[in-house]
Amino acid sequence: MTKWTTIAKHEYTYNVRRKEFIFLTLGMPLFIMVAMGLPVLLAGSSISHAEYRIGYVDKTGLFEPGNFTKYTDEELAKKNLLDNKITHFFVIPANYTATGKITIFAGKKDLMGRTVESQIRNFLIDNLLKRENKDVVERVKTPINSEYVTLNEKGETSDGGLSDFIVSVAFAVFFMLSIFTSSNFLLQGVVEEKENRVMEILLSSVSYRELLIGKIFGLGAVGLTQILAWLVIGLGILTSNPVVFAMLLDRMHVSIPLLLFAFSYFMLGYIVFASIMAGLGAVATTSREGQQMAGIFSLIGVIPMMFLQFILTNPGAPLTKILSYFPLTSPITMIMRLSTAEVQYYEVVLSTMILAVSAIVIIELSVKVFRASLLMYGKKPTLKEVIRYLSES
Amino acid sequence: MGNTVEVSNVSKSFNGQFVVRDISFDIAKGEVFGLIGPNGAGKTTIIRMLLDILRPDSGGLSILGSGLTDDIKDRIGYLPEERGLYQRLTVMDTLAYLGALKNKQSKRRTLELLETMGMLSHKDKKISELSKGMAQKIQLIAAISHDPEFIILDEPFSGLDPVNMKLVNDLILELGKRGKTILISTHMMDQVERMCDRIFMIHKGNGVLYGSVGEIKSRFGKNTILLEFDGELKDIKGVKKINHSGNYAELLLESGADTQDVLKTIASKVRVSKFELSAPSLNEIFIQVVEEA
Structure with a gap:
């Protein structure tokens, strides 16, 4: 096992066992169930359908x-x-x-x-x-019982349509949720490490890069675990009703390429955001301060959702192009576009490449900031200092 | 193989202020080496540079004969001055994790060390349940459980009670006997005097003393009287300074003072039960150097 995987494994097991994690992971679905179930229960008690x-x-x-x-x-x-x-x-x-x-x-x-x-x-x-x-x-x-067939240049037909769109919306929501929850874990994880002063022992065994990458993957996996748990619980509740389950099976014709694209955009986009959050954690002195800074980046990530209508109807517009290539917005934008319209092959390749390269660059930059600001306990570096760290070779 | 550590002309400044200025020293293989100096002298900065946690502005450092690769890091043990551990982990989990990061996990050795340090019965407790001194012993175990060749201990005695201090002291001596190279950074001079072969003293970022303990002491000459007595001791002719500690005192002679005259004066004022001419203690040398600087 390499050292960064040892760190990732430690971060994962240490944080998954947190009381807050278990409470939030199990408590959130319970809360939503109660919040959604209560009105139905109340209504049901007044008059039932039969x-x-x-x-x-x-x-x-x-x-x-x-x-x-x-x-x-x-x-x-x-x-x-x-x-x-x-x-x-x-x-x-x-x-x-x-x-x-x-x-x-x-x-x-x-x-x-x-x-x-x-x-x-x-x-x-x-x-x-x-x-x-x-x-x-x-x-x-019931005049319509529809099934969509999309005709492409090769004359073949592929179904999807509505299902693909649902998948892309689900992707966007899922992606945003993952980023919001994981950013919390990453910020907390890095800030806490600074507070408990174990850092110096770790750094006598591993490099800054190994430490940060271990944290990004370990804490990132914690966030994903939470999201997956929610997904499983949610699907479990949905499919416990056989009528809904049958309907879902019947309606879902998702194209496999879309799922593959969604997966790769998700992972790359996730790494980009996670690295930014880890870098912010290194600069922030308290996790609250870190969260304020993280909020800005998370907001940028939501932009495609705000321009959803525009993106889908204007694939050639400059704004759509920018959102499709900019690493913080490209995952959601591209999946939205892929699910609803034909996207040029080169666009997918280019945006994926930009995303992958950004992930590597941002990890490296975070390592630099991490290295420069880690041992300045209790002192927040100024923006000027951060820029200097970034420019130092 | 030559020196375990070589530091040559290293400087480091923070915000334009020198923390360490042009220092050089070597640590030979198998040596117990003292890095001493008052608080804020730059000791921890030197150690952090040795471990590549900080980079020097100029100068060269080498540990175990090369740059600091992962493999080299595995052969180093480090007890940092900033003490901290994961509060919610158990003692064994903590040691297993830190050991795994050194690629050399030995459960047997870890258990032996816990036994030696009187911590075996606490092995399944969480760190948060331990006292400060206990946690410190766990950190020391973490620093040496992978059987490193070179051990860096930054203020290993701070915050320990006398019993634990002796335990740590014995452990360091034992490691020294087994041929480990040890760097102890401290401002506790009496410990250094008894344990270290050689020392490097740093003050305000500058190296001020470097050499074997005996050689440094003889450089300062036999200008000190160790006295055990009854009565009140003050204003002795030919004595520059008196360091009292109960019925004992360390008397620093003025240069050229005759020890026989001094003895006569003392004998006329107090009852002397022991009189010894000696080199100054490292503590006194330390104070002298710091005051002169």
Whole structure:
């Protein structure tokens, strides 16, 4: 085992065992589940789907009851609603066919109102088209069951489309989350090392470069572990519902090249950000100070998300080009573009190369700053000093 | 093989101020070498330059016959002055990690050292549960558990109680006997006097004394009286300075003073139970040099 892998392994096991790490990793999904589940639970306790008992008052004379209760008198319907005999009723006015306007009365505030509406909608369509053939009625209810096929120059078809777009959005969110969480670990890890003064012992065994690279990979892996744990827990919850799982399987046709690109952009982009964070950790005297500085870089990383619409619709614009090549923005920009439109081959190669070279250069620069500022305990180097460190050979 | 360490004309400045100015010394293989000087003299800076943690502005350094490669680093043990360990790791995990970074992990040797230092029963405790002195002993073990050829100890005795001081002292002597080259940086002169073969004294970044302890002492001449007595001792003719410590005193003679006359004067004032003519202690030499500088 080389020395930097020993350091990476140590950083990983040391930090994964932190109470804060375990708490945040398991606590976050729990928190989100509670935050999202609570309204559903509350709504569920008021009325559950199966319990809808819907009535209607028809002033056109066109509609037959089916599963619904027909009322001729609006006052009786109101009384039944208040007595809880029905959960909802709606009034179809005489001019309904011209305006489409109906009034729905509900007994309780209902957070799941849309389900009621869709039941009413199906009831209306069934009645309006009662002379049509059953298949046609079904088509009116769900006219599209789409599948995308993209035709490229070679005449071959590749499917994807929406799935690819979902993957690219997921990639962007995932990437940003990873950067935000890992930057925390990296900053903390480097700043803490300065505080606990183990640094000098380590430096009598390894070089600054080995130490920093070990930290970048070890602490970076900690951040990835957290994100992966969240992903697994999230997918686990999603797929625990067989209907959703089947739907996901059915809808997902992600192209393999996109996944490969996503992986390489992710790792390279991640290394770039992680190296910057480690460098900042070396300069910062407290982790709070480091986080403020890190925020600037993280914000730059989010820029492609803000210009998403523009990037996708203007592939040739200078802004799109800049965002596609600039190492802090290229991972998200390129994956977005790759998933939605044809991107020139050279663009992918060029942006990947810029990203890879930047990763190496930034690691080297961070090592320099690290070396220059590490032993200046408690003293923050000025910007001028940092620039001098960077320019020293 | 020649010298373990060679330092030639090394200078280092921070923000335009010299911390170390044009110093040169060698440490021979198998020697116990004292790097001494008051606080802030530049001792730690020299050590950091030896280990390539800092780079000198000018001058040359060599350790174990070459530049500082990874392989060379594995043959060096270092106890830094800034003491710190990972608080949440256990003693054994700490030593295993630091040992792994030296590529020479020996669990058996680590356990033996823990035994020697009276720390074996604490091996599964977290560092945060240890006292300061205990943590310091763990650091010392970490510095030598990979059986290095060259050991650098920066203020190894600071913060230790007398019992632990003796333990550390014995351990260093034992390592010296086994032929290890040892560099001790300290301002505790009595320790250096007893342990070191040769010393290099640095003051305000300048080298002021360099040589074997005996040779340096004889250079300052037999101008000191060690006295054990009862009574009040003051204003003795021919004595420049008196360092009291209870019933003992170290008397520095003026140049040209006759020791027999001094003895007579002393005998007339106090009851003398021991009178010895000797070279000044390293501590006194140290103070003299610092005051003259």
